[in-house]
Amino acid sequence: MKSRRDFLHKVSAAAAALPFVPSLALADQKEGKEESYQGPVLRVAICGLGSYGTRVADAMQACTRAKLVGAISGTPSKLKEWQSKYGIPEKNCYNYENFDNIRNNPDIDAVYVITPNALHKPQAIRVAKAGKHVISEKPMALNAAEGQEMVDACKKANVKLLVGYRMHLEPKTLEIIRLRKAGEFGKTPFFQGLCGFKIGDPTQWRLDKKLAGGGSLMDIGIYAVNGSRYMLGEEPTWVTAQEVKTDPVKFKEGVDETITFQLGFPSGAVASCLSTYSMNNLDRFFLNGDKGFAEMWPSTGYGPIKAHTNKGEIEYPHVTHQTVQMDEMSDIILKGKKVEVPLDGEEGVKDLKIMDAIVEATKTGKKIPIKL
Ligand code: NDP
Numbered sequence: 001m002k003s004r005r006d007f008l009h010k011v012s013a014a015a016a017a018l019p020f021v022p023s024l025a026l027a028d029q030k031e032g033k034e035e036s037y038q039g040p041v042l043r044v045a046i047c048g049l050g051s052y053g054t055r056v057a058d059a060m061q062a063c064t065r066a067k068l069v070g071a072i073s074g075t076p077s078k079l080k081e082w083q084s085k086y087g088i089p090e091k092n093c094y095n096y097e098n099f100d101n102i103r104n105n106p107d108i109d110a111v112y113v114i115t116p117n118a119l120h121k122p123q124a125i126r127v128a129k130a131g132k133h134v135i136s137e138k139p140m141a142l143n144a145a146e147g148q149e150m151v152d153a154c155k156k157a158n159v160k161l162l163v164g165y166r167m168h169l170e171p172k173t174l175e176i177i178r179l180r181k182a183g184e185f186g187k188t189p190f191f192q193g194l195c196g197f198k199i200g201d202p203t204q205w206r207l208d209k210k211l212a213g214g215g216s217l218m219d220i221g222i223y224a225v226n227g228s229r230y231m232l233g234e235e236p237t238w239v240t241a242q243e244v245k246t247d248p249v250k251f252k253e254g255v256d257e258t259i260t261f262q263l264g265f266p267s268g269a270v271a272s273c274l275s276t277y278s279m280n281n282l283d284r285f286f287l288n289g290d291k292g293f294a295e296m297w298p299s300t301g302y303g304p305i306k307a308h309t310n311k312g313e314i315e316y317p318h319v320t321h322q323t324v325q326m327d328e329m330s331d332i333i334l335k336g337k338k339v340e341v342p343l344d345g346e347e348g349v350k351d352l353k354i355m356d357a358i359v360e361a362t363k364t365g366k367k368i369p370i371k372l
Helices: 004-016 023-030 051-060 076-086 099-104 117-129 144-156 171-181 216-232 321-335 345-364
Strands: 042-047 066-072 110-113 133-136 161-163 190-196 238-244 258-264 270-276 282-288 293-296 307-309
Touching: 042 051, 042 321, 051 066, 051 076, 051 321, 066 076, 066 099, 066 321, 099 117, 110 117, 117 133, 117 144, 133 144, 144 161, 144 345, 161 321, 161 345, 171 216, 171 293, 171 307, 190 216, 216 258, 216 270, 216 282, 216 345, 238 345, 258 345
Parallel strands: 042 066, 042 110, 110 133, 133 161, 190 270
Antiparallel strands: 190 282, 238 258, 258 270, 282 293, 293 307
8 A cells, every 4th residue: 555655755746847736735635634734724605505516515625725614505405414514504604695794704705606607796796795705616707798897896895706717727737738838749739629518407507598698618618718728828819610509499599509619829829629518528628739749538527637648648646626726726815826827707707708709700600809
């Protein structure tokens, strides 16, 4: 059996070659909490105790720098369940009507909004007005104008706003970015992002325009939008896009089933991407350069992420993304830490501007300029 010392040696050797990786978090989670951590801890309430909220809550049990301390829900039975499962005190539990009172609760620093997309903006703004830091799930809002309102509200309230972009902190992703920056792939004129899955239950909120704000692009295609930017290391200046709908009953007006889109970048690089709700096996990033390439497949799922370059496999121990994310977000919020691929509200707005342009391109058939 491997000892903790062996493991830490392996991790720190990897982390030394990998300046972007949140090394402490890597070590923490494989072997339990870092007992020696004495610094500030971000005390978080989760708003929306659904499937992803529960995944985050479970992952937070292994955090050292963030702690789940509160819950906001429209379902009283879930609040009871979370109180006993996660040791959340009754005084830190709220519903959607009374959670503005969180302003009077000195034991909560931040609220992580994990509700359907359309609720992110109004709930985030209420959290900001209550004087608490905001973490919003992706997409942060239904369009760039709404996203900007959130950014402005958080600035006005002097609280931080972060978006739950867990891949921005994922070690293999960061290693590929490091290699690209170090020139390992030479010039990188092409990125391909394929993101999709076959969606089930036609009555779920993800297929309801009012709650989802769209279809696959808002939910899963956002990873390709976002990945194009951090993999190529440039901001796009134009987009073209095409929508295909094979099932107009399931995918109603304004809810896209499949969108292909192409982004153009100042260097001449292009990204060619697919976002869909009607095919499985699509979770792949490919970055091609004139000296080498990187492929990730799976690229954005919960992991283990698999990545290799023209020189071989990228090997790091699997980390629970949400544990790393919450520990790193604690450092960003409480210690002002700067991370390699930012995940603040302004970044979220940039993605929404690109998605607004993609939707416009599908409607008009035109090449739409993008200004970020
Ligand atoms: P779920 O449907 O599983 O959960 C959403 C929860 O929001 C519900 O359980 C409910 O919690 C609350 N809610 C409040 N109002 C409504 C409403 N009108 N309809 C439905 N639910 C409502 O969704 P997910 O957890 O899968 O997704 C939530 C958010 O997280 C989305 O924005 C999604 O994009 C994002 N997400 C992000 C992922 C990532 O990897 N970063 C992965 C999966 C999702 P309660 O009963 O407590 O009120």
